[in-house]
Amino acid sequence: MTSNNNVKMEDKIITLAAIMKKSKNIMILTGAGMDTESNIPDFRSRSGWWRNIDPREVATREALKNNYSLFHDFYSYRIKKLFDVNPHKGHYVLAKFEEQGIINSIATQNVSGLHRKAGSKEVYELHGNINIVNCDDCKSDEDITNFLNRGSCEKCNSEFLRPRVILFGESLPEEVWSKTLSNLNKIDLLIVIGTSLAVYPVNELPRMFNGFKVYINNEESLNYNYFDLTIIGKAKDILIKLDEEISKSS
Numbered sequence: 001m002t003s004n005n006n007v008k009m010e011d012k013i014i015t016l017a018a019i020m021k022k023s024k025n026i027m028i029l030t031g032a033g034m035d036t037e038s039n040i041p042d043f044r045s046r047s048g049w050w051r052n053i054d055p056r057e058v059a060t061r062e063a064l065k066n067n068y069s070l071f072h073d074f075y076s077y078r079i080k081k082l083f084d085v086n087p088h089k090g091h092y093v094l095a096k097f098e099e100q101g102i103i104n105s106i107a108t109q110n111v112s113g114l115h116r117k118a119g120s121k122e123v124y125e126l127h128g129n130i131n132i133v134n135c136d137d138c139k140s141d142e143d144i145t146n147f148l149n150r151g152s153c154e155k156c157n158s159e160f161l162r163p164r165v166i167l168f169g170e171s172l173p174e175e176v177w178s179k180t181l182s183n184l185n186k187i188d189l190l191i192v193i194g195t196s197l198a199v200y201p202v203n204e205l206p207r208m209f210n211g212f213k214v215y216i217n218n219e220e221s222l223n224y225n226y227f228d229l230t231i232i233g234k235a236k237d238i239l240i241k242l243d244e245e246i247s248k249s250s
């Protein structure tokens with residue numbers, strides 16, 4: 001016995017599979033909801049980071065410069081938590097879709113690196129990657145262990161080592177942002193997975209895109225009625241079903 005919602009979800013997945021098969025160039029946009037089933041908390045849902053921590057205290061340049069201990073605690077805790085985290089089946093499905101030529105690229109707000117770990121190649125890490133560490137002063141690449149041990153920069157001796165993640169108020173990495181923007185004129189389908197679309201400028205992308213756009217999320221979001229298709233459910237579950245549907249009809 002399937003509830004009305006399930007029947008609706010199944011039908012929508014069949015519809016999406018058909019649209020994907022007809023599309024020539026597909027970009028996926030992911031957020032933290034893509035990683036929660038790999039045990040990485042997201043930010044704004046009930047169990048998200050920002051439910052207990054004020055992002056201004058830890059994820060801004062002020063925090064980096066004026067409250068380095070808390071900044072360092074927050075990011076080293078997140079880095080250590082990633083040590084035993086792996087991509088889930090949904091990440092592998094997206095990597096398989098790229099290999100099969102079904103999708104062309106993934107723009108992600110996630111800093112975990114799980115898309116690449118699952119084998120996806122064309123990945124635009126719009127908010128950086130937490131597993132890479134730089135000196136905030138001389139920008140040199142630094143060893144992550146040195147950061148975790150609260151060491152100083154090996155080049156200029158600065159204490160301000162930081163993961164290469166985009167802090168609130170910092171601009172996005174130029175190259176991946178312009179690639180993502182130029183893709184908006186090349187793709188014919190944008191699939192947005194697991195993001196509240198709360199953060200500028202990434203949250204502008206779906207509105208800037210004139211083609212068919214799909215929103216996959218496990219929470220209804222009222223102000224996203226500009227999507228052509230919305231599938232409410234868990235990212236991993238939906239991607240597995242989508243893969244089954246596409247393999248059936250190939």
Ligand code: APR
Nearest residue numbers: 031032033036042043044109194195196217218219234235
């Ligand atoms: N499947 C589908 N959706 C999910 C799942 C899941 N398993 N788990 C959570 N979600 C949904 C949540 O309901 C929420 O709507 O994913 C969305 C995640 O939204 P946020 O927590 O706001 O994360 P995100 O949109 O990626 O945040 C963007 O904000 O703090 C900054 O830099 C940080 O990159 C992050 C940016």
Ligand code: ZN
Nearest residue numbers: 135138153156
């Ligand atoms: Zn330095």
